[in-house]
Amino acid sequence: MIPTSRPGRRRAAPAAAALCLLAASPAPQAQPRDSGAAWQFGAVIDLASTSRELELGGRSAGLQLGHSDLTASGPVGRHLAAQLTSVVATHDGTVETGIEEAWVQTRTLPGGVVARAGRFASQVGHLNSQHPHADDFVERPLLHRALLGGHWFDDGVRVNLTLPTAQYWMVGAELFRGRKLVPEADPPRGGAGAATLVARTGGDLGRAHSWQLGLSYLHNRRTAAVEDAEEHGAAHEGEGHDHDHGHGARFGGRRTWMLDATWKWAPGGNNREQQLRLTLEAARVSGVAPHAGSGQRHDAVALSAVWRFDPHWEAGARIDQLRVSMPHEDHFETGRLRERAVMLAWKPSHMQSLRLQLSRQGGALGFESPARRSVALQYVVSLGVHGAHAF
Amino acid sequence: MPTRSERGRGLRAAALALLALLAALGRPAAAQTIFACEPEWAALTHILLPAARLHVATHAGQDPHHIEARPALIAQLRGADAAICTGASLEAGWLPTLQQRAGNPRVQDGAPGLFLAASATTLIDPRPGAGGNPFAGDVHAEGNPHLHADPRRLLEVARAWSARLQLLFPAQAVAVAQRHDAFAAEWPSRIARWEQQAAGLRGARVVAQHASFGYLWAWLGVQQVADLEPRPGLSPTPGHLQRLLEQLRERPPAAVVVSAFQDPRAGHWLARQLGGQVPVLQLPATVEDPEAPDALGRWFDRLVNALVRRG
Numbered sequence: 001m002i003p004t005s006r007p008g009r010r011r012a013a014p015a016a017a018a019l020c021l022l023a024a025s026p027a028p029q030a031q032p033r034d035s036g037a038a039w040q041f042g043a044v045i046d047l048a049s050t051s052r053e054l055e056l057g058g059r060s061a062g063l064q065l066g067h068s069d070l071t072a073s074g075p076v077g078r079h080l081a082a083q084l085t086s087v088v089a090t091h092d093g094t095v096e097t098g099i100e101e102a103w104v105q106t107r108t109l110p111g112g113v114v115a116r117a118g119r120f121a122s123q124v125g126h127l128n129s130q131h132p133h134a135d136d137f138v139e140r141p142l143l144h145r146a147l148l149g150g151h152w153f154d155d156g157v158r159v160n161l162t163l164p165t166a167q168y169w170m171v172g173a174e175l176f177r178g179r180k181l182v183p184e185a186d187p188p189r190g191g192a193g194a195a196t197l198v199a200r201t202g203g204d205l206g207r208a209h210s211w212q213l214g215l216s217y218l219h220n221r222r223t224a225a226v227e228d229a230e231e232h233g234a235a236h237e238g239e240g241h242d243h244d245h246g247h248g249a250r251f252g253g254r255r256t257w258m259l260d261a262t263w264k265w266a267p268g269g270n271n272r273e274q275q276l277r278l279t280l281e282a283a284r285v286s287g288v289a290p291h292a293g294s295g296q297r298h299d300a301v302a303l304s305a306v307w308r309f310d311p312h313w314e315a316g317a318r319i320d321q322l323r324v325s326m327p328h329e330d331h332f333e334t335g336r337l338r339e340r341a342v343m344l345a346w347k348p349s350h351m352q353s354l355r356l357q358l359s360r361q362g363g364a365l366g367f368e369s370p371a372r373r374s375v376a377l378q379y380v381v382s383l384g385v386h387g388a389h390a391f
Numbered sequence: 392m393p394t395r396s397e398r399g400r401g402l403r404a405a406a407l408a409l410l411a412l413l414a415a416l417g418r419p420a421a422a423q424t425i426f427a428c429e430p431e432w433a434a435l436t437h438i439l440l441p442a443a444r445l446h447v448a449t450h451a452g453q454d455p456h457h458i459e460a461r462p463a464l465i466a467q468l469r470g471a472d473a474a475i476c477t478g479a480s481l482e483a484g485w486l487p488t489l490q491q492r493a494g495n496p497r498v499q500d501g502a503p504g505l506f507l508a509a510s511a512t513t514l515i516d517p518r519p520g521a522g523g524n525p526f527a528g529d530v531h532a533e534g535n536p537h538l539h540a541d542p543r544r545l546l547e548v549a550r551a552w553s554a555r556l557q558l559l560f561p562a563q564a565v566a567v568a569q570r571h572d573a574f575a576a577e578w579p580s581r582i583a584r585w586e587q588q589a590a591g592l593r594g595a596r597v598v599a600q601h602a603s604f605g606y607l608w609a610w611l612g613v614q615q616v617a618d619l620e621p622r623p624g625l626s627p628t629p630g631h632l633q634r635l636l637e638q639l640r641e642r643p644p645a646a647v648v649v650s651a652f653q654d655p656r657a658g659h660w661l662a663r664q665l666g667g668q669v670p671v672l673q674l675p676a677t678v679e680d681p682e683a684p685d686a687l688g689r690w691f692d693r694l695v696n697a698l699v700r701r702g
Contacts (some may be wrong), residue, residue, distance in 0.1 A: 168462035202462025
């Protein structure tokens with residue numbers, strides 16, 4: 001989830017810093033008075049105390065700094081916008097830092113086209129492109145933790161097209177190096193290692209209902225090196241944590257299909273007072289290893305419901321299911337894991353939230369340390385200006 | 392993995408389908424499509440450019456600070472020829488996402504097609520350097536953004552928006568200018584009438600929830616002596632209401648005013664505790680149907696009447 005200081009990860013930092021400098025200098029004066037746009041700076045701190053680390057979880061037991069970030073964003077001249085986000089988190093008492101976003105994006109291409117280049121989170125699925133500190137639960141669903149390394153961002157380019165239709169339709173393609181998905185590839189591969197295609201549609205039904213549907217395809221050309229696969233398999237459990245938790249997808253494959261559906265209901269459309277949000281995400285990965293047959297695949301599904309019953313209070317529940325094919329010597333073994341979570345969040349303002357969550361893992365097969373019960377208390381506070389959130 | 396030729400075929404098919412779709416959608420070039428972030432600006436646009444197709448992002452039953460960047464709004468902004476919003480960070484939580492996703496160069500920051508009403512007037516209560524403090528509530532450094540509740544400022548916005556529309560749609564320029572002149576000629580007399588009607592309110596003390604009507608108070612000389620919100624944008628808390636009760640018991644206000652989209656329970660509680668003589672007015676913070684004839688005028692009629700009659 002958080003980039004460490006691996007050599008491959010460091011390379012982007014100077015480029016990102018240069019980008020930031022380039023971006024910051026001409027912007028403020030160049031804008032006309034009502035442009036409403038200047039460079040904005042913000043920080044988010046995410047602290048959580050967890051009673052027990054979850055299997056495939058990104059937060060160790062005890063008090064840890066979660067996905068906390070410093071963000072700068074704004075226009076670069078009339079035609080471009082840029083964002084730079086650096087992330088800090090602790091894992092097992094070690095502080096990890098890295099650049100998570102460093103991109104420029106077009107603002108003035110015709111025909112509903114928006115292009116982006118740099119480092120950014122892929123738009124596959126519903127949650128991946130959103131910052132984890134805006135999530136409704138302390139941990140992302142198993143689907144994301146197992147198949148996308150928690151929060152998959154990478155170096156690459158994106159082109160999106162929003163169609164000029166009354167109903168919202170967006171199609172987009174991304175090309176990534178893929179090193180954040182599969183850090184060590186065998187055979188080693190340069191260039192574009194992963195590509196995605198996403199289609200999204202959505203709309204309103206009356207004033208009270210809104211919905212969105214998305215279909216994503218991720219093509220991954222990088223095969224995880226064998227030692228990587230073993231290291232990331234279930235066999236290592238029991239001798240302490242794999243330090244690389246969350247870096248790269250623990251269960252990958254060549255082809256990933258994802259389906260996401262969101263439905264929101266707010267009485268009278270006044271979502272500040274009350275709102276019900278339902279989100280379903282499902283993923284299927286095939287081509288899980290070079291010698292795998294068509295029967296070998298990973299499946300994951302997550303369904304969450306969050307109810308804002310007061311402007312400052314939300315309650316939610318999530319069910320999560322994962323089935324994976326794990327290579328074991330010359331054959332595959334099935335791994336299974338189920339997770340259930342309930343949470344209660346108090347949001348005294350939109351810049352702070354305090355969340356209590358109870359998670360239970362069960363039905364485990366091939367996973368050696370599922371947490372039968374884990375309680376987490378999380379506090380998220382943002383300072384300064386933080387970007388607007390997606391649907 | 393699909394072979395190269397398979398992929399090529401797929402791409403060609405997709406491109407063809409897309410072209411067919413675009414051709415089918417070719418809009419008639421006649422009417423302009425205007426995206427209005429708030430209903431009051433849609434109403435103003437309807438006065439100046441009645442033939443325009445209006446997309447109104449919010450309605451009187453919603454808190455304009457807390458709108459989500461819904462797919463429907465992205466599609467609406469995508470098809471807009473121009474957009475009119477309040478600015479002053481009122482839409483900071485959702486408009487940037489819409490702009491980013493819509494990919495419509497006409498309505499990006501700095502483009503002439505994006506007009507911010509706050510740029511046409513001065514704002515009350517600016518707090519330079521404020522904002523970004525998570526414990527201070529929703530403070531807008533630029534000042535109170537709810538400027539449409541002052542009919543005099545509406546006149547300033549109308550002038551600037553009319554000039555912008557003339558620039559954007561030269562074919563409509565003469566008609567827009569004529570409609571603006573008619574509006575600018577008539578509106579001051581209505582302001583005078585409302586002022587006359589509300590003359591008795593000068594110096595009246597009210598309690599309100601949020602600064603939604605800050606400009607209305609400033610215009611009519613009404614004094615907002617307390618806010619039901621402990622901090623801007625935060626819901627009333629029992630502790631805060633208790634403090635207000637202590638503070639107001641000696642001299643109860645003339646009315647407690649809440650917006651149509653707010654939960655009125657806190658206001659009712661306070662009014663009851665103050666002896667039940669204080670009326671609670673739940674008023675729409677903007678026009679309810681922006682395309683109704685004289686929507687803005689009738690909204691001010693309603694506000695002034697409700698305040699004068701206290702009910």
